[in-house]
Amino acid sequence: MSKHTNTSESNTSHLQLNLQTALSQPTRQAPQYIHTVQTPIYRASTIIFKDTDALNNRHWSDDYDYSYGTHGTPTTYNLADQIAHIEGAKYCLLAPSGLSAINLVNSALLNTGDEVWIPDNIYSPNHDHLVALQQKYGVVLKFYSPTDVDSIQFSAQSKLLWIEVAGSITLEFPDLATLIKKAKAHGVMTALDNTWGAGLAFQPFAINHSQNKDEKLAVDISVHALTKYPSGGGDILMGSICTLDKQLHLELLRMHALQGIAVSGDDCAQVSRSLSHMALRYQQHHQNTLQLIRFLQSRAEFAQVLHPSIESHAGHQHWKEICTTGLGAGIVSVIFKAEYQLEQIQQFCNALQLFHLGFSWGGPTSLVMYYDLKAIRKLPTPHLQDGWLVTCR
Ligand SMILES: *Cc1c(COP(=O)(O)O)cnc(C)c1O
Numbered sequence: 001m002s003k004h005t006n007t008s009e010s011n012t013s014h015l016q017l018n019l020q021t022a023l024s025q026p027t028r029q030a031p032q033y034i035h036t037v038q039t040p041i042y043r044a045s046t047i048i049f050k051d052t053d054a055l056n057n058r059h060w061s062d063d064y065d066y067s068y069g070t071h072g073t074p075t076t077y078n079l080a081d082q083i084a085h086i087e088g089a090k091y092c093l094l095a096p097s098g099l100s101a102i103n104l105v106n107s108a109l110l111n112t113g114d115e116v117w118i119p120d121n122i123y124s125p126n127h128d129h130l131v132a133l134q135q136k137y138g139v140v141l142k143f144y145s146p147t148d149v150d151s152i153q154f155s156a157q158s159k160l161l162w163i164e165v166a167g168s169i170t171l172e173f174p175d176l177a178t179l180i181k182k183a184k185a186h187g188v189m190t191a192l193d194n195t196w197g198a199g200l201a202f203q204p205f206a207i208n209h210s211q212n213k214d215e216k217l218a219v220d221i222s223v224h225a226l227t228k229y230p231s232g233g234g235d236i237l238m239g240s241i242c243t244l245d246k247q248l249h250l251e252l253l254r255m256h257a258l259q260g261i262a263v264s265g266d267d268c269a270q271v272s273r274s275l276s277h278m279a280l281r282y283q284q285h286h287q288n289t290l291q292l293i294r295f296l297q298s299r300a301e302f303a304q305v306l307h308p309s310i311e312s313h314a315g316h317q318h319w320k321e322i323c324t325t326g327l328g329a330g331i332v333s334v335i336f337k338a339e340y341q342l343e344q345i346q347q348f349c350n351a352l353q354l355f356h357l358g359f360s361w362g363g364p365t366s367l368v369m370y371y372d373l374k375a376i377r378k379l380p381t382p383h384l385q386d387g388w389l390v391t392c393r
Contacts (some may be wrong), residue, residue: 041269042073060257061250070262079268080240082275083230086199087222088206089242091249093256094263098195098225101239102126105191105221106160108255112138114159119146119174120379121167123193145379146172147314149179154186163219164193165202165322166308166315169333169371169391170384173308173315176322177209180217189248191221198229198362200282201327205244210321218244221252227360229329232274232281234363236267285330285362292392293332301340303385306333314383331361331393335373338387345370345388361393368392 017025030040047066049055058065063077072080076094084092095101106129110116116130120143133139142158145151146167161183166173183190194204202208205218224230226238241256243249289307296305308319308328319328336345349357355366371389373381 039075039078039269039272041265042075043265044073045069047071047073061253070257070260073265075265075272076263076268079272082272083199083224083226083240084242086230086275086278087194087224087240087242088199088203089222089244091243091246093241093249093252093261094226094268095239095241095256095261096263097237098223098227098239099125099129100261101223101225101241102193103129104241104252104256104259104261105223106130106133106139107259108252109160109189109191110137110139111159113140113157115140115142115155115157116160116162117142117144117152117154117158117188118162119144119164119167120377120381121146121170121172122162122164123168123195124376126162126193143378146174147383149175149182151379152179152182154182154188158186158188160189160191162191162193164196166196166319166328169376169389170373170381171196171306171308171313171331171333172383173313173319173322175315175318176207177217177318180207180219181209189221190219191223192219193225194222194242195225195228196329196331197323198224198278198282198329200229200279201323201325201329204242208322208324220245220248226271228362229278229282229285230271230275232278232362232364233270234360234365236270238263238267238271282329283327286327289328289330289332296332296334296392301336302334303337303387304335306335306384306389307331329362329393331391333389333391335385335389336387338385340388342372342388345390349390355392366392 047068058067066073080092080094084090095104110133116139118127118130130141134141140157163174163176163179165176180190192204204222206216209217222242224240226240227236241252293305293307296302307313308316310316349368349370352368355368358367359369361367369391373384373389
């Protein structure tokens with residue numbers, strides 16, 4: 001027998017097995033010394049315990065207690081570690097989509113009567129989930145203006161503050177430092193949707209603020225739609241929830257386990273593989289967007305071009321202060337002059353040859369989507385012109 005003959009073969013080789021049983025026994029285990037460039041892919045629902053001690057001593061909060069596919073495998077934990085590293089967090093949970101990650105935060109933290117504050121430019125499915133929690137469980141939903149921290153009046157019931165940097169579609173850049181300070185002063189948890197920054201434009205757990213250059217601020221939770229830049233392919237859905245605080249992580253992990261949230265090893269391996277060039281892609285998206293902005297600004301059809309790097313943009317100063325990298329993601333929105341009607345906006349979208357009509361962003365294909373701002377926003381938006389909005393991303 002060769003010295004490479006593995007144990008499972010020698011354990012079963014003396015048995016008279018029928019063909020199907022024989023083919024269900026793996027013949028090889030990876031030896032310790034095999035190192036590959038990419039993470040090995042573990043696919044698992046069942047994970048086989050070494051013995052009864054391993055079964056009985058496992059603990060739900062221990063990453064290294066591999067016990068079942070929903071709990072995780074080395075492939076999924078590898079990706080979670082990478083995302084925590086990018087975001088400057090200590091802990092990371094994975095979910096099957098960005099929206100699923102958002103929903104986990106909402107359902108783990110909010111109880112009946114708790115107030116949750118959301119910006120008026122929030123990613124709209126997050127808003128819709130909170131409306132459902134309001135209707136079913138009596139969570140109280142409050143809106144604030146992303147350009148005005150004073151529009152938040154916390155009460156004793158305030159539990160969670162959602163922040164988006166930059167906000168969805170209209171890309172206002174909020175006063176992130178003041179929002180975090182205000183929430184902390186009232187004992188309110190902060191959850192950032194960090195999909196736009198992707199952990200590259202700024203560090204959500206080490207945020208600059210002008211009052212004190214040495215002090216860094218941190219959100220409590222950073223949620224990231226890995227579907228966008230980390231995947232980079234327009235073909236994988238996934239989300240993450242990052243934290244610094246162990247107790248908070250365990251609270252989220254408990255709900256994660258109870259809800260049976262799990263991700264596929266194949267998908268995790270694909271995202272891990274894309275992470276090595278994510279920063280390069282992000283920078284290129286940013287550069288391309290700056291070029292596109294110059295073109296859009298030269299066109300008479302548009303009443304307004306929206307991007308945090310534009311000096312007149314709502315929150316431009318905050319962007320400069322917080323994104324010391326000078327980076328912003330690859331999204332720019334335009335508001336058409338009010339004289340353009342819906343039919344013309346649709347003609348515009350249909351006539352584009354390289355920008356396709358579709359949701360999501362951060363992939364290899366340029367996309368557009370059109371929106372009626374009046375139908376989405378609840379609060380006044382004096383900083384925005386009237387007219388149909390088209391995002392390019
Ligand atoms: C896309 C997106 C999400 C949701 O991610 P999915 O994986 O598509 O569910 C959440 N927040 C923001 C800001 C997004 O752009």
